[in-house]
Amino acid sequence: MSDIVATDRIAPLEENPERAGFLSWVASVDHKQIGIMYLLSGLAFFGLGGLEALIIRVQLAMPGNHVVTPDTFNQLFSMHGTTMIFLVIMPVMAGLTAYVIPLMIGARDVAFPRLNALSFWVQLFGGVLLYFSFIAGGAPNAGWFSYAPLSEPAFSFNNGVTYWVLGLLGIGIGTLAGAINMIVTILKLRVPGMTIRRVPLFVWMTLVNSFLMVLALPVLNASLVMLAADRLLNAHIFTPAFGGSAILWQHYFWGFGHPEVYIMILPAFAIISEVIPVFAGKPIYGYEFVAGSTVAIAFLSFAVWAHHMFAVGLGHLFDLFFGISSMTIAVPTGIKIFNWTATLYKGRIRFTTAMKFAVSFLLMFTIGGLSGVSFAVVPLDWQLTDTYYLVAHLHYVLFGGSVFAILAGIYYWFPKMSGRLLNEHIGNWHFWLTFVGFNLTFLVQHLLGMMGMPRRVFTYPDWPGWMTLNMISTIGAFVLLLSVIVFLWNIMVSLKTGEIAGDNPWDAWTLEWATTSPPPPENFDLVPPVHGRRPLWDLKHPDRADELVAAAAGK
Amino acid sequence: MNGAAQNLIYAWDFDPSIVIGCIALLAAYAVAHRGDFAHAGWFVAGVVAMFLALVSPLDPLSDTYLFSAHMLQHLILVLIVPPLLLLGLSPRFVRAVLRVPALARIERMLGNAVVAWTIGMAMLWLWHAPYLYNATLADEGVHIFEHVCFLVSATIFWWPILAPVEEVRLAPMPAIIYLVTGALTNSILAILLTFARPGLYPAYLSPDDPLKILPMIRDSWGLTPALDQQLGGLLMWVPGGMVFLGAIVWVIARWYSTPEATVRVAPAN
Amino acid sequence: MSKSKLAVVLFILSEVVFFALLIVAYVYFHAYPGEGPTAANSLNAARTGVFSIFLFASSGTMALASRSYRVKSGAMLGWLIVTVVLGGIFLFGQAHEYMGLYASGVTANRSLFATTFFTLTGFHGLHVAVGLLAITVVAVLTASGSFGATERETEAFGSVEIYWHFVDAVWVVIFSIVYLWAFL
Numbered sequence A: 001m002s003d004i005v006a007t008d009r010i011a012p013l014e015e016n017p018e019r020a021g022f023l024s025w026v027a028s029v030d031h032k033q034i035g036i037m038y039l040l041s042g043l044a045f046f047g048l049g050g051l052e053a054l055i056i057r058v059q060l061a062m063p064g065n066h067v068v069t070p071d072t073f074n075q076l077f078s079m080h081g082t083t084m085i086f087l088v089i090m091p092v093m094a095g096l097t098a099y100v101i102p103l104m105i106g107a108r109d110v111a112f113p114r115l116n117a118l119s120f121w122v123q124l125f126g127g128v129l130l131y132f133s134f135i136a137g138g139a140p141n142a143g144w145f146s147y148a149p150l151s152e153p154a155f156s157f158n159n160g161v162t163y164w165v166l167g168l169l170g171i172g173i174g175t176l177a178g179a180i181n182m183i184v185t186i187l188k189l190r191v192p193g194m195t196i197r198r199v200p201l202f203v204w205m206t207l208v209n210s211f212l213m214v215l216a217l218p219v220l221n222a223s224l225v226m227l228a229a230d231r232l233l234n235a236h237i238f239t240p241a242f243g244g245s246a247i248l249w250q251h252y253f254w255g256f257g258h259p260e261v262y263i264m265i266l267p268a269f270a271i272i273s274e275v276i277p278v279f280a281g282k283p284i285y286g287y288e289f290v291a292g293s294t295v296a297i298a299f300l301s302f303a304v305w306a307h308h309m310f311a312v313g314l315g316h317l318f319d320l321f322f323g324i325s326s327m328t329i330a331v332p333t334g335i336k337i338f339n340w341t342a343t344l345y346k347g348r349i350r351f352t353t354a355m356k357f358a359v360s361f362l363l364m365f366t367i368g369g370l371s372g373v374s375f376a377v378v379p380l381d382w383q384l385t386d387t388y389y390l391v392a393h394l395h396y397v398l399f400g401g402s403v404f405a406i407l408a409g410i411y412y413w414f415p416k417m418s419g420r421l422l423n424e425h426i427g428n429w430h431f432w433l434t435f436v437g438f439n440l441t442f443l444v445q446h447l448l449g450m451m452g453m454p455r456r457v458f459t460y461p462d463w464p465g466w467m468t469l470n471m472i473s474t475i476g477a478f479v480l481l482l483s484v485i486v487f488l489w490n491i492m493v494s495l496k497t498g499e500i501a502g503d504n505p506w507d508a509w510t511l512e513w514a515t516t517s518p519p520p521p522e523n524f525d526l527v528p529p530v531h532g533r534r535p536l537w538d539l540k541h542p543d544r545a546d547e548l549v550a551a552a553a554g555k
Numbered sequence B: 001m002n003g004a005a006q007n008l009i010y011a012w013d014f015d016p017s018i019v020i021g022c023i024a025l026l027a028a029y030a031v032a033h034r035g036d037f038a039h040a041g042w043f044v045a046g047v048v049a050m051f052l053a054l055v056s057p058l059d060p061l062s063d064t065y066l067f068s069a070h071m072l073q074h075l076i077l078v079l080i081v082p083p084l085l086l087l088g089l090s091p092r093f094v095r096a097v098l099r100v101p102a103l104a105r106i107e108r109m110l111g112n113a114v115v116a117w118t119i120g121m122a123m124l125w126l127w128h129a130p131y132l133y134n135a136t137l138a139d140e141g142v143h144i145f146e147h148v149c150f151l152v153s154a155t156i157f158w159w160p161i162l163a164p165v166e167e168v169r170l171a172p173m174p175a176i177i178y179l180v181t182g183a184l185t186n187s188i189l190a191i192l193l194t195f196a197r198p199g200l201y202p203a204y205l206s207p208d209d210p211l212k213i214l215p216m217i218r219d220s221w222g223l224t225p226a227l228d229q230q231l232g233g234l235l236m237w238v239p240g241g242m243v244f245l246g247a248i249v250w251v252i253a254r255w256y257s258t259p260e261a262t263v264r265v266a267p268a269n
Numbered sequence C: 001m002s003k004s005k006l007a008v009v010l011f012i013l014s015e016v017v018f019f020a021l022l023i024v025a026y027v028y029f030h031a032y033p034g035e036g037p038t039a040a041n042s043l044n045a046a047r048t049g050v051f052s053i054f055l056f057a058s059s060g061t062m063a064l065a066s067r068s069y070r071v072k073s074g075a076m077l078g079w080l081i082v083t084v085v086l087g088g089i090f091l092f093g094q095a096h097e098y099m100g101l102y103a104s105g106v107t108a109n110r111s112l113f114a115t116t117f118f119t120l121t122g123f124h125g126l127h128v129a130v131g132l133l134a135i136t137v138v139a140v141l142t143a144s145g146s147f148g149a150t151e152r153e154t155e156a157f158g159s160v161e162i163y164w165h166f167v168d169a170v171w172v173v174i175f176s177i178v179y180l181w182a183f184l
Helices: A022-026 A031-060 A070-104 A113-135 A160-188 A201-232 A246-280 A287-300 A316-328 A330-344 A353-375 A378-384 A388-418 A424-450 A466-497 A535-540 A547-552 B003-009 B016-033 B040-055 B058-065 B067-088 B091-098 B101-110 B113-126 B130-138 B140-162 B172-195 B214-220 B225-257 C003-031 C045-071 C076-103 C112-143 C151-183
Strands: none
Touching: A022 A031, A031 A070, A031 A113, A031 A388, A031 A466, A070 A113, A070 A160, A070 A201, A070 A246, A070 A388, A113 A160, A160 A201, A160 C003, A201 A246, A201 A287, A201 B172, A201 C003, A201 C112, A246 A287, A246 A330, A246 A353, A246 A388, A246 C003, A287 A330, A287 B172, A287 B225, A316 A330, A316 A353, A316 A378, A316 B225, A330 A353, A353 A378, A353 A388, A353 A424, A388 A424, A388 A466, A424 A466, B003 B214, B016 B040, B040 B058, B040 B067, B058 B067, B067 B140, B067 B225, B091 B101, B101 B113, B113 B140, B113 B172, B130 B140, B140 B172, B140 B225, B172 B225, B172 C003, C003 C112, C003 C151, C045 C076, C045 C151, C076 C112, C112 C151
């Protein structure tokens, strides 16, 4: 075993002179530092987006409330959605992949380290530009998808939507560059022995997801450019009154928007595919099916966007075809849920905090997926679209799905990044507060939606049951606030006095666990040999190697 | 059942050229494969699909009445028949063919991924240009030429993916890109057709009614010319796209089920 | 395929999608035109065609520059400069066309044709400009003797070359759809 870096030597951030000083971070092109900066910026924007959500929930706790004006409310929900999607989930996923991928493939850094840094800073700048709108006349107020003609100058009372366009263009460029970088990294920098069929599923899913980004982000960029022409050059591409087409915006935006939601969930699937096997003590069940179904999902994500437009009046025939394709996309997703669940079966499960988030991801995302499939039934969609049922659905998949997976990933990789484990006792509080708070907030919203409460309304009449359910939802939001505070507390306490992690605190199998925690700047002193999908397992148990390794050795 | 439906069901047209052509194809296969019939089922299925598409009532529906029916017929000719025929070729036969230098040269030229993709996609787009498409409806000779173009260009398109011999096929990941970009290009054309103003192909607006089924089509089936055109585009888009997805899943399944040789890794010490 | 080439190919893939969407918007409004100026009554296909020839020629000279680079014949710098000049003439032609259109009242907001026309050709022009910048950088480095023939530099030049050919290929499509199709 002399070819693995076997020491428990820590090289905490403070000791390594290369990492000292604030300026070294700003100028860094090291993927680990850039990854951490993504995570920190994501955390900051999570605070802002969460604050926006809390104010929304306070306003909606009671009917006829006047905590904020209607226009402020519009700005709040527009910014909440835009922030959480473009400035939290996507950057945090980018940060986790930037940090982990080079380590997982045994590389020194990404293919284009300076491009990596550019991606981060352009993304951050886009976010700052977006938030600048608050003090420059008002934030965007046409929703996170800025439907025309509401987004057009004739109906906007401030420059908010223009900031939205420009900020998102910046973010879009940063994300696209990051995706290209990641594809080249994965295809070109893998350590010899790690063929494409042997990569950890985190790597495979990141590869597929990056291709999805390369194809979907330009759709957003083209749409934004045309909206910019309307807003800044007084054009009328999307204004029906002058011969333009508001529906064209919807098609174009959702042509991006639907792949975008898969862009946000695929990295979550990637994290779960690493965490669950490790803490179940079993390799993933059906690696090939998980890998193949990922490609199917990515492909189908381009074939279903019109299911956001069932209520637009495109015609029954149109609705029928897209309803069918939308139901189809549930199949590869279901295959994955089955595989993760089967991995748990007869496993020796360790319920670390990471595992708690991962297992509850399975439940929460399934609920979100079911409500999603219910929307594929077109007449149901006509009733439920743009109600709180939809808000419930999207939060179950994006919070119960993506965010829970992110939290699992953070508890899983925090030790590698910092050298210390996050406290499991505080983590337990964090988990349960999050789980309870999340479900309290969003489960009741299914009911509110079915009772007819539309989304994006700043208040509602005092109809029976509406206030009770809204109040429950608001209380849940404050429980979530508490959970975030506990999480931050955990991070701060653990950074100072957390248990030293060592190289491989979880007894995991992928290459990032074959170096110190945190890794040295060059990542590895020596990379272990790779013959199968779980290199560290194969090294530790040469007599019980994976079938792949045995097949390759000719047994 | 009523008279119109009966007229349609019995409207089979066993055009001699098609019957002879299919028999010839099967005969050629039998001779060329000389007892090596492990894959024959696929090939026969392909010929049967082509035969049915061209002689069943689908044919008069396509030629005269409905754009969507014609689309269905073409989808079969482009997305179903060539893959089946290719899957039906035996590796031994293909290798024997490729040993002939002239044929190998042709294969290298036409089987190149960029060339094959472009030929396949270009043919698809070209024949939907109103000028050309209307010509096929007006002149049977042009129509036959169009069908031959489709069959040949589609076979070329599917060759880098489904050729029986691994050496001439695309590697799995480039194959997936090939299919994804093909599907997207197919989708863009389909989108244009779905959203185009009705009457892109004027012959379908008020067709002749030799089979006396037009009232059934317009009234019982509810297919106005506008809906018919939209349906044609949607068929190309969604079910057409699904065929590409099926091919992608096939490529991945084949890829993961091929065992991998071990890669020599230098010992660390 | 090297890292640089793969990166440029992926970038081009994303740009194909970007331009495809702008083209679809143009085609959509060509089929459902509002009022105001249209392609047929505003554009001069012949004049733009002449300027287009300069752009297409620049692809040829770029290929020649690439060959000179590979065989180290010393003509690389010359061909690069010719490429930049040819591309610059194309851009000049476009600027001239834009000014003419503006002068006759065909501004970007005048009609849906105008908006989609300027957006599509404008972004193409932007891509041409960026390409010329990249080629100029290579030319300057070559002139100062700093552009050698290591693998990294070879791949970098190859990437610029691919990008330039892509920009030309896009113009073939745009010219056909905007200028030629309008007059069919």
